[in-house]
Amino acid sequence: MDRRNFLKSSVATAAATAVLAELTSTQVHAQEAKAEAGAGDGRAEVVAVRNGSAVAMFRKGIAALGGMTAFVKPGQKVVVKPNIGWDRTPEQAANTNPELVAEIVRQALAAGAAQVQVFDHTCNEWKSCYRNSGIEAAVVAAGGKMLSAHDEKLHYVEKSCPQAISMKTAKIHQAIVDADVFINVPVLKHHGGAKMTAAMKNFLGIFWDRSFMHKNNLPQCIADCALYRRPDLNVVDAYRIVVANGPRGKVAEDIRELRYQLLSRDIVAIDAMATKVIGYELAQVPYIALAANAGLGVADFSRISVTRLEA
Amino acid sequence: MATSRLRWLRYGRIALAALSMLMLLAFVCHGVAVGEYWFNAQFGPAAARAWLLLSPAAAGVVLLLLVLTLVFGRVYCSVLCPLGILQDVIGWLTRRRCPAPGNHPRLRYGIAVVTIVLALCGWNLGLRLLDPASRFGGMVATLVAPLHTAIYNRLYPDDMLIVRPLALPTLFILGVLPLLLLTALVLWRRRWFCTTLCPVGTVLGLLAKYTPYPLQLTDACVKCGQCQKICPAGCIDLAEGSLDNERCLRCLKCLDACRFQAVGWGRPAALTANAGTATSQAEVGAPVATADANNVQPAEATGAGDAAAVDAAASSRVDLTRREVLVGAAGLSAMACVGAALLRPGGVLRAGAGAGAIYPPGAGSAARFAALCTGCQLCVRNCRGNVLRALGDGRSGLVHLVFDRGMCEFNCMRCSSICPTGALRPMTKAAKQRCRIGMAQFDPSLCVAVQDGVDCGACAEHCPTGALQMKDDGPGRRIPSLNTDLCIGCGSCEYPCPVRPLRAMRVTPVAIQVQADDPGEYFRRRREQAPLPKPAATGDDGWLL
Ligand code: SF4
Ligand code: SF4
Numbered sequence: 001m002d003r004r005n006f007l008k009s010s011v012a013t014a015a016a017t018a019v020l021a022e023l024t025s026t027q028v029h030a031q032e033a034k035a036e037a038g039a040g041d042g043r044a045e046v047v048a049v050r051n052g053s054a055v056a057m058f059r060k061g062i063a064a065l066g067g068m069t070a071f072v073k074p075g076q077k078v079v080v081k082p083n084i085g086w087d088r089t090p091e092q093a094a095n096t097n098p099e100l101v102a103e104i105v106r107q108a109l110a111a112g113a114a115q116v117q118v119f120d121h122t123c124n125e126w127k128s129c130y131r132n133s134g135i136e137a138a139v140v141a142a143g144g145k146m147l148s149a150h151d152e153k154l155h156y157v158e159k160s161c162p163q164a165i166s167m168k169t170a171k172i173h174q175a176i177v178d179a180d181v182f183i184n185v186p187v188l189k190h191h192g193g194a195k196m197t198a199a200m201k202n203f204l205g206i207f208w209d210r211s212f213m214h215k216n217n218l219p220q221c222i223a224d225c226a227l228y229r230r231p232d233l234n235v236v237d238a239y240r241i242v243v244a245n246g247p248r249g250k251v252a253e254d255i256r257e258l259r260y261q262l263l264s265r266d267i268v269a270i271d272a273m274a275t276k277v278i279g280y281e282l283a284q285v286p287y288i289a290l291a292a293n294a295g296l297g298v299a300d301f302s303r304i305s306v307t308r309l310e311a
Numbered sequence: 312m313a314t315s316r317l318r319w320l321r322y323g324r325i326a327l328a329a330l331s332m333l334m335l336l337a338f339v340c341h342g343v344a345v346g347e348y349w350f351n352a353q354f355g356p357a358a359a360r361a362w363l364l365l366s367p368a369a370a371g372v373v374l375l376l377l378v379l380t381l382v383f384g385r386v387y388c389s390v391l392c393p394l395g396i397l398q399d400v401i402g403w404l405t406r407r408r409c410p411a412p413g414n415h416p417r418l419r420y421g422i423a424v425v426t427i428v429l430a431l432c433g434w435n436l437g438l439r440l441l442d443p444a445s446r447f448g449g450m451v452a453t454l455v456a457p458l459h460t461a462i463y464n465r466l467y468p469d470d471m472l473i474v475r476p477l478a479l480p481t482l483f484i485l486g487v488l489p490l491l492l493l494t495a496l497v498l499w500r501r502r503w504f505c506t507t508l509c510p511v512g513t514v515l516g517l518l519a520k521y522t523p524y525p526l527q528l529t530d531a532c533v534k535c536g537q538c539q540k541i542c543p544a545g546c547i548d549l550a551e552g553s554l555d556n557e558r559c560l561r562c563l564k565c566l567d568a569c570r571f572q573a574v575g576w577g578r579p580a581a582l583t584a585n586a587g588t589a590t591s592q593a594e595v596g597a598p599v600a601t602a603d604a605n606n607v608q609p610a611e612a613t614g615a616g617d618a619a620a621v622d623a624a625a626s627s628r629v630d631l632t633r634r635e636v637l638v639g640a641a642g643l644s645a646m647a648c649v650g651a652a653l654l655r656p657g658g659v660l661r662a663g664a665g666a667g668a669i670y671p672p673g674a675g676s677a678a679r680f681a682a683l684c685t686g687c688q689l690c691v692r693n694c695r696g697n698v699l700r701a702l703g704d705g706r707s708g709l710v711h712l713v714f715d716r717g718m719c720e721f722n723c724m725r726c727s728s729i730c731p732t733g734a735l736r737p738m739t740k741a742a743k744q745r746c747r748i749g750m751a752q753f754d755p756s757l758c759v760a761v762q763d764g765v766d767c768g769a770c771a772e773h774c775p776t777g778a779l780q781m782k783d784d785g786p787g788r789r790i791p792s793l794n795t796d797l798c799i800g801c802g803s804c805e806y807p808c809p810v811r812p813l814r815a816m817r818v819t820p821v822a823i824q825v826q827a828d829d830p831g832e833y834f835r836r837r838r839e840q841a842p843l844p845k846p847a848a849t850g851d852d853g854w855l856l
């Protein structure tokens with residue numbers, strides 16, 4: 001980090017901390033306690049924001065969760081995992097909104113993160129995806145670092161997970177293993193195979209072998225994924241969503257502008273809520289129940305408290 | 312002091328050659344954009360493109376190179392042609408004393424005429440075998456680029472270049488064998504390839520011969536033989552006191568080597584001014600001499616002391632008689648007819664050309680592509696999807712697609728835009744996205760979604776046109792369904808299909824590339840008929856959740 005960036009980020013950190021301390025200090029502690037307790041008492045909290053730009057909605061939403069400082073401590077290594085799977089433009093909504101990703105990077109750095117890394121194991125050729133999604137440029141401008149995820153030997157390490165039902169061993173991206181904080185930032189979409197893609201399905205992009213998952217009961221593998229590494233924060237981008245022909249989208253008519261965003265620590269609860277946003281029944285997306293049964297989070301709507309905010 | 316000036320002239324040409332080599336290597340190995348200009352300046356591919364596509368840009372390049380050659384001689388061969396430069400490098404590295412190449416006009420013209428006639432008939436066989444740029448491309452793609460990729464990826468793991476598979480036969484046919492042959496030729500007779508085999512060199516030579524600014528031995532020459540000893544083209548004849556500008560490659564070694572500065576480069580009048588014998592006829596002498604070479608030759612030869620006559624004699628000695636030209640032309644026409652017969656649809660060459668393989672977008676058909684591709688490997692090196700393979704992996708004798716490492720990227724049209732010969736027709740993006748290079752075939756007996764009844768959908772997920780969709784098939788079951796009207800054969804379904812060894816989705820070749828239906832139109836029509844349901848607001852104030 002050069003001096004200018006250092007100064008900028010320290011000023012920003014100081015300012016953010018001061019504001020937060022004043023406004024939300026009691027709230028933060030209350031919510032942290034609640035979240036921790038939440039895991040135990042089978043409850044979850046989801047923040048839903050609507051009617052703003054992706055950036056404005058994120059600012060509102062993260063403040064309601066206690067601000068970025070509740071997630072990122074100074075000196076930590078942060079990995080942000082958006083969906084960059086396709087060689088599509090931001091308007092085509094197949095990838096996460098680049099401005100949202102950039103804002104998360106900025107806030108993580110302002111909260112004192114030592115580094116913020118961003119990557120995805122893409123479906124289309126990765127350099128085209130990174131470039132044409134607009135995410136590479138936005139992340140670099142925000143001070144983050146784009147990582148490659150396209151060499152099995154260079155970028156992945158083999159891990160095993162005995163609790164998993166279908167995917168008992170997997171090659172997972174080194175950066176995820178090394179990260180102190182993992183922020184999962186998918187875009188909400190229709191998906192031809194898994195019906196819906198949101199927080200859990202986004203995990204396919206931190207593993208090497210998609211093929212294995214498709215072959216060995218995809219919904220079960222999606223549910224197994226999150227056992228390898230729980231995300232600290234999930235942000236579901238539903239500003240523009242692909243409602244048909246997903247996950248790629250073929251024509252402009254496949255896309256709907258909803259201007260929603262969901263935030264939660266609970267990866268299952270956020271996906272359960274996402275089914276409502278896109279208009280599916282919970283049962284149509286089988287991996288959500290599978291993940292809830294594995295104890296990864298809460299899928300029961302009656303046990304999810306939703307904070308609704310207008311941006 | 313004059314020596315040092317001439318020496319700098321030679322150093323200048325070496326610097327230009329080095330720059331060209333660097334640019335071409337950077338382009339072929341790393342895709343460095345400026346390098347593409349150097350490749351586009353290659354005569355063989357540009358001429359083929361100009362003819363095939365009637366491309367004004369390519370025709371402009373050809374014209375420019377012709378004018379350049381007319382003014383400066385075959386400088387193309389010493390500063391632009393990568394194979395020429397490579398031969399100089401091999402010669403310099405080995406520093407072997409070997410005889411200079413002889414003069415073989417019949418062989419030279421024969422090869423060039425066959426090449427041109429066949430190319431005009433639509434068969435780039437000559438270029439495929441002998442075009443220096445294409446063969447250089449093949450060598451670099453197989454011998455240098457893989458090393459470059461390996462080293463680069465080790466140094467910059469966050470900006471990896473695509474690792475491309477290389478079949479052993481490919482390595483041998485495109486890399487090792489041509490390099491060994493070329494090295495052997497250089498060790499045997501210096502740049503024999505350039506003065507005898509190369510069709511590009513021969514064409515350029517015919518113009519260089521008439522340059523108003525020839526390289527010449529002036530009367531300061533004491534016939535010490537220094538220049539002859541180092542000339543890689545064997546174009547200096549001391550007995551005659553002549554320097555054959557048709558074969559002179561403008562390496563400028565002789566300018567530097569001659570201690571008496573007796574090799575001059577410029578207008579004959581200026582060069583011979585000291586002797587006082589220069590006349591204005593000298594300049595027109597050469598063209599006149601060739602008008603009827605047979606008659607002029609003896610007369611000119613006797614007057615060899617005169618500088619103008621030397622030039623004329625040098626040119627005339629390599630001319631053909633009228634009868635030879637006629638016989639040659641008849642022979643070549645016959646060959647062209649045979650070639651055309653072999654190439655006609657259903658002919659031996661077309662049939663064998665590549666049944667069973669998928670060719671890059673813009674190839675047109677297997678037959679067209681087989682006749683036109685010169686194998687320069689630019690498309691293979693630049694394929695974004697990592698699907699293009701050179702000949703040698705057993706599927707086809709041509710560049711073809713294999714979907715084991717990727718798919719033909721929907722937004723990419725690199726191969727057709729980069730193809731320097733026009734063997735791949737350039738297309739608009741919209742046309743490329745509908746260009747059907749193959750046809751998907753679904754094998755339900757292998758599909759895990761059909762057989763195991765669990766979600767997979769890897770194929771439909773990747774299909775860029777919407778030809779492939781997951782359709783409901785009973786409660787909780789979604790299986791692939793293929794709309795062949797939209798399929799373009801891009802392999803975006805075959806590549807991710809997880810079934811092995813044989814995949815449930817496989818792309819099969821098509822005989823002729825046609826335009827598939829427009830998916831935009833198709834889906835708009837469907838959306839009009841059956842609009843997508845809107846998610847219903849459930850909560851207060853219209854909240855969806
Ligand atoms: S258009 Fe397809 S085959 Fe051609 S270079 Fe691009 S990905 Fe490769
Ligand atoms: S069905 Fe397969 S080959 Fe055909 S367009 Fe779709 S992905 Fe490409």
Ligand code: SF4
Nearest residue numbers: 758759767768770808
């Ligand atoms: S990718 Fe292969 S296995 Fe999966 S649904 Fe398609 S055809 Fe079936």
